[in-house]
Amino acid sequence: MRPQRKHTYVTFSQMQKIGGFLFTLPFVVGFILFFAYPFIQAIILSFNELVLTSETFELQWRGLYNYGYALQVHPEFSRVFTEVLVKLATELPLILGFSFFAATILNQNFRGRALVRMLFFLPVILGSGVVMKLEINDYSQIMLDAVRQSSSVFQGPALQAMFESARLPDGMVEYIVSAIESLPAVIRASGVQILIFLAGLQSIPREIYEAADVEGATPWEQFWLITFPMLTPLILTNTVYTIVDSFTAMNNELVILIRETMLRGAGYGVSMAMAMLYFAAITLILIIVFAALSRRVFYHV
């Protein structure tokens, strides 16, 4: 019996705990210092006005004034806020649908597949940051959009007339028209989502399809009974990604408005209150989406 030897051993579960803490330590420290702390400050800031001097900064308590100002006094906030949410609601299903469709096609074998794949992911590389920001006000870009709208049968008033003559309900016509008009934007916003769906398609075991073939399932049945259920977790992932991505994009009108307000508008406090309201709205949407989708998601075990 040598009880003191016991201390030199580390059991497996102890090692698991120590290792886990050690490896995740950088993130925990970083999270507290560079995320949680500024986040709490942002909440406090939204109830204050910030006065910045070269030496230090001061907070002046304003209570709910900033929120009231943003919602009721600010001339544009409420309008832009609803517009951005409506735009997100229109584009979300389109982006999901398109990226699903594109991934299915890119998963097939055809000549030039490598080239096409490369082109599809090009927007991931190019579409962000300063380029997006400059594009909004770029004269030649605006001209291009104008030309495209006026010269094509499939856009603008001509299209509207076409659908109206088909006696579809008004709301539907409007949705279809706006959907077609935002198609270029949708295609360009789908890069990462296509990648995620593609990765999912590749991870479905071949044997399942082989078994289905043997049992005599048609490709249509195979799609709805195998491919689609297997990809439902990724539909959830992509929904979240799309919402977050559009939320933080540099060409998001509300993001621009918040920035403008901060730099030369009603000040830091109001812009923080705006950002908080926007954040709350998006969080609410994410929770609803999660609650609605996660019960329908199929997890392959």
Add this chain to the structure above:
Amino acid sequence: MSIAMRERLKKTFYSLLRTVLLIGICYVILLPIIHRLSTALMSIEDLYDQSVRWIPRNPTLRNFRLVWEHMDYVRSLGRTFFLSAFTSALNLAACAMVGYGLARFRFPGSGIIFGLAIFTLVVPPQLIMVPMYLNFRFFNLLGLLREPINLIGTYWPFALMSGTATGFRCGLYIFIMRQFFRGMPKALEEAAYIDGAGLFTTFIRVMLPGAVPGLLVTFLFSFVWQWNDYLYVTQFMPGQSFLPQALEGAANKVARAIDEADALASTSGFLDDHFYSLINNAGMLLVIVPLLILYLFLQRYFVESIERTGIVG
């Protein structure tokens, strides 16, 4: 018509349809780049001329020359390249570590930590930008340092955030690395432990070499997003010439330089939106081109390794 023939016809029709669709989509994707190139090559007269749409009548490299000079291109490029490479390397090291910790160790709170990592992705950086700025402007480690230090204008904010896996979109990288490590066989580590390797030796010598595809994806995403980033770089490095700032200021600088050069000549109508557009388009191309070249070389790994990482889970 025999069944075989009908099948073949169906197949041909389908692949034709697919080709048309793909060409259409690729056209939509490429259109802005082609349009940008054609605009950047135009002289100002071409942009005024309504009959000139795609092919410039008087092609010129003047826009590129002007913007190259006034962006201080070579220097800005060097700095942006350094910043991107440096933050990506730190992101990679930190996120691989955290991802591994979350993938392979069972310890109380691991679920919460993973949830927090995802939470950092959902909170937009714009929301915490101002407090973040104040945090680094008067940096005192939550009150631990007596005299606050001003870290704005240095590389420290980037180093600190990336090194602790809380930089731009780090939550996503943690997620990717976690999924990747989860997919690797456990037997590898068990063998290493039995042979007497410690935790970190196992991680560095056994697990990392097997995770190269996942590391590559993380590095590429991180590099590209840092390169294109506008928000962080303008907040933490105000007034310094990285590519985004250089690009934003270029058109104004060019305009001013021209104004000064021919103060007597009538310049009205010359330095308008049209002119800015030419300069901006040339500038945007200059910002994008290095990434395009990088992508051309690495795209094979990019697409393939994402497929293999199974971001899926």
